[in-house]
Amino acid sequence: MTFCPTRTAQIDLDDAALLRYSRHVLLDEIGIEGQTALCNAHVLIIGAGGLGSPVALYLASAGIGTLTIVDDDAVDLTNLQRQIVHTENRVGQNKAQSAALTLQQLNSQIEVRPFAERASGERLLELVSAADVVVDCCDNFATRHTVNRACVVSKTPLVSGAAVRFDGQLSVFDSRIAGAPCYHCLFDEEGEANDGPCATFGVFAPLVGIIGAAQAAETLKVIMGMGETLIGRLQLFDARSSRWREMKYKQDPHCPVCGNVHAR
Structure with a gap:
């Protein structure tokens, strides 16, 4: 098993942590070594809304040592239909800061770093480079x-x-993996892909929980080097029929973003 190299200070599991994460430790695929990797990992979450809520909750409960959350938006009453990390009394509060309050109550052993900003340019690269995933x-x-x-x-898994x-x-x-495609290989910026805002199209509340929980699972797997992650595979879920489909894709050799990354 190959673990993702962490960029935070190494810690060992004490008795309290061993008890808290015992249901992970009992899994042969994780064990003490895997849980230690999680507790030493640093994950950057972009967005504390519908997807960010379950992602943050599961990563915090799983013991990710450092969670950095970036979101410049404020909690709105319409968010509460699906953004489960927020509460009624936080309407009007920044989402990253609201999420941090919930996560610290869920797990006081981890560090949560909220940033009420829309990171871009060098600032975004700085935040991405500091994270393991x-x-x-x-x-x-x-x-x-x-x-x-x-x-x-920065060659940071996404x-x-x-x-x-x-x-x-x-x-x-x-x-980090030679020949692995990037997001641009899958969705060209000049293409017609457009998910659109929930305020315009609406969103089925449990859908973000399903996708967000799956994102959290993939994140844990990347950190621990466990199982098979979704590199080169796009999972598509239709909540109306409860059916999953999978599409495989490869790196675009002419991709302007990652085409020459391994030659750098």
Whole structure:
């Protein structure tokens, strides 16, 4: 098993942590070594909305040592239909800060770093480079491409998800692996892909939980080097029929984002 190299200070599991995460430790595929890797990992979550809520909750409960959450938006009453990390008394509060309050109450052993900003450029690259894994939980096409470029440059694994109406999708991108495709290989910026905002199209509340939980699972697997992640595979979920479909894809040799990444 190959573990993702962490960029935070190494810690060992004490008796309290061994008890808290005992249901993970009991799994042969995880054990003490895998849980230790999780507790030493640093994950960056872009967006604390519908997808970011279950992602953050599961990563915090699983013991990810450091969670950095970036979101410049404020909690709105219409968010509470699906954004389960927030509460009624936090309407009007920044989402990253609201999420941090919930996560620290859930797990006081981890560090949560909320950033009430829309990171871009060098600032985004700085945040991405400091993380072991980035989880893209944003709600727009342009930001996904911006985050993807930063992940390719820094060679940081990216777990991407999307959910709108009754349709969800997720995949994993890892530029550390030769020949692995990036988000741009799958969705060209000049293409017609457009998920659109939930305020315009609506979203089935449990859908973001399904996709977000799957994103959290892929994140844990990347960190621990466990199982088979969704690199080169796009999972598509239709909540109306409760059916999953899978599409395989490869790196575009002419991709302007990752085509020459392994030659750098």
